[in-house]
Amino acid sequence: MAFSPLVDQLLDALRVLPGVGPKTAQRMAMQVLERDREGGAQLARILARAVEEVGYCARCRTLTEQTFCELCESPRRDDQLLCIVESPADMLAIEEAGGYRGRYFVLHGHLSPLDGIGPDDLGLDDLDTLIKDAAIDEVILATNPTVEGEATAHYLAQQLKPRGIRLSRLAYGVPMGGELEYVDGGTLSRAFMGRQPFNE
Amino acid sequence: MAFSPLVDQLLDALRVLPGVGPKTAQRMAMQVLERDREGGAQLARILARAVEEVGYCARCRTLTEQTFCELCESPRRDDQLLCIVESPADMLAIEEAGGYRGRYFVLHGHLSPLDGIGPDDLGLDDLDTLIKDAAIDEVILATNPTVEGEATAHYLAQQLKPRGIRLSRLAYGVPMGGELEYVDGGTLSRAFMGRQPFNE
Structure with a gap:
């Protein structure tokens, strides 16, 4: 026994999302069907529009539904x-x-x-x-x-x-705020190779 | 700066799903827009149908898009x-x-x-x-x-x-396969109260 065919299809369809396994898909479907149908309908509408309308900026190729993205349009x-x-x-x-x-x-x-x-x-x-x-x-x-x-x-x-x-x-080196003890060897040796003069 | 308006709307809409915060929403939107548009379109279609068509079984009230669910229809x-x-x-x-x-x-x-x-x-x-x-x-x-x-x-x-x-x-008691050491006190005392004659 399982859920109804349409609910089962929804469980399958949700698995295209990254990190969503059978249990999470079930929790998501129940949330949408039992507690938030309007939110589910809204998600369906916007997702349909996004996969249809969002393309690449003609200049920088980032995701946008316009010809040019906001950043490419900016004169500043x-x-x-x-x-x-x-x-x-x-x-x-x-x-x-x-x-x-x-x-x-x-x-x-x-x-x-x-x-x-x-x-x-x-x-x-x-x-x-x-x-x-x-x-x-x-x-x-x-x-x-x-x-x-x-x-x-x-x-x-x-x-x-x-x-x-x-x-x-971009510069390679130890990440800010980390502790050297936990930095991997590859990163550490790159940080040594790329060391900078210390100006007080 | 953020993503384009439609992508931002998609990030918001994804947050109706349980356990989806800003970072997960972004990962989901990128998966759908960058790698699996067809899967995204499919999810949008089925989600729209499900929130529209899935109702309650007229007899047992479980979720189903039919008048009666499969289990209520079963003669067995x-x-x-x-x-x-x-x-x-x-x-x-x-x-x-x-x-x-x-x-x-x-x-x-x-x-x-x-x-x-x-x-x-x-x-x-x-x-x-x-x-x-x-x-x-x-x-x-x-x-x-x-x-x-x-x-x-x-x-x-x-x-x-x-x-x-x-x-x-339903009977209260210790869950099968667990260790008594890790069972909470409330459950343990219910299991004592509800103890059954031991038949070898």
Whole structure:
């Protein structure tokens, strides 16, 4: 015995969400059906609209339902700085950290030959156009500090070097507020290699 | 800065799901928008249908999109036994445990005067009709072993006693497979009070 066919379909459909197993799906379905139908209907409407209407910004490729995202439309950003990130969530994290005032470009992934993800999938044509059109002075390669992120940064560097643009990569080192005791060895040795003169 | 308005609306809408905070909502939205639009569209369609079409079984009040649920339609259940539970999830748990072959009635909650949940909200009129129409021999009060579940069981017992129906309550005691060391005091003393003759 199980729930009714439609409730069972709902349990299955909820499992597309990350971290949702059978028990969580059941709890979610019961919440929506037993306690918050209006919230469920609202979620269904907005989810349907979002998967239909949200596309990529024509300039930076972040997620937006407009042609250009809010940040690309803003006149108050520095056009000479371009930060390349793997995902819209990375872009948001950098914005929330504050301090960076340049533009962005979102790859929506990283190079991964085994998964069949090559340069074409990362919108590098769009990146080319963007760099040609704008007077960009420095490109910050802010892909993740993972094997794939590193490889992608190296590939991008190879592509961009001939254009004479300054390239940089985020600093590696010990995270703020942490204790050295708990920092992994790889990070620690990178922090040693990248040590800075101490100015009091 | 945040995501685009529609993506932000999606993050808000996802928070109707239990256990979904801002970070989880973001991870879910990114999964759906970046990696599985078809799954997202499917979830939106089924969720919209479910909140619209799933109602209560006309007999036992469990969740179903039919007039009667599968279990009420089954001719192979014992009509003389009725088990009253608080939720469709409780009913499913009992079915999955196996062994019980009677019918069910789902209250969709428990008496809770402070939350304004009275007898009318628990479908007790439907329960009356059901008990009158069927030749029920025994009613098992399987509300939760919580303060509210107990109060609800007592109220139901008061209502059903005058009809001369046999009433029972699930046994309290130590859970199978546990260690006594970790069983709470309340459960242990109930298990002592309810001790059974030991037949080898």
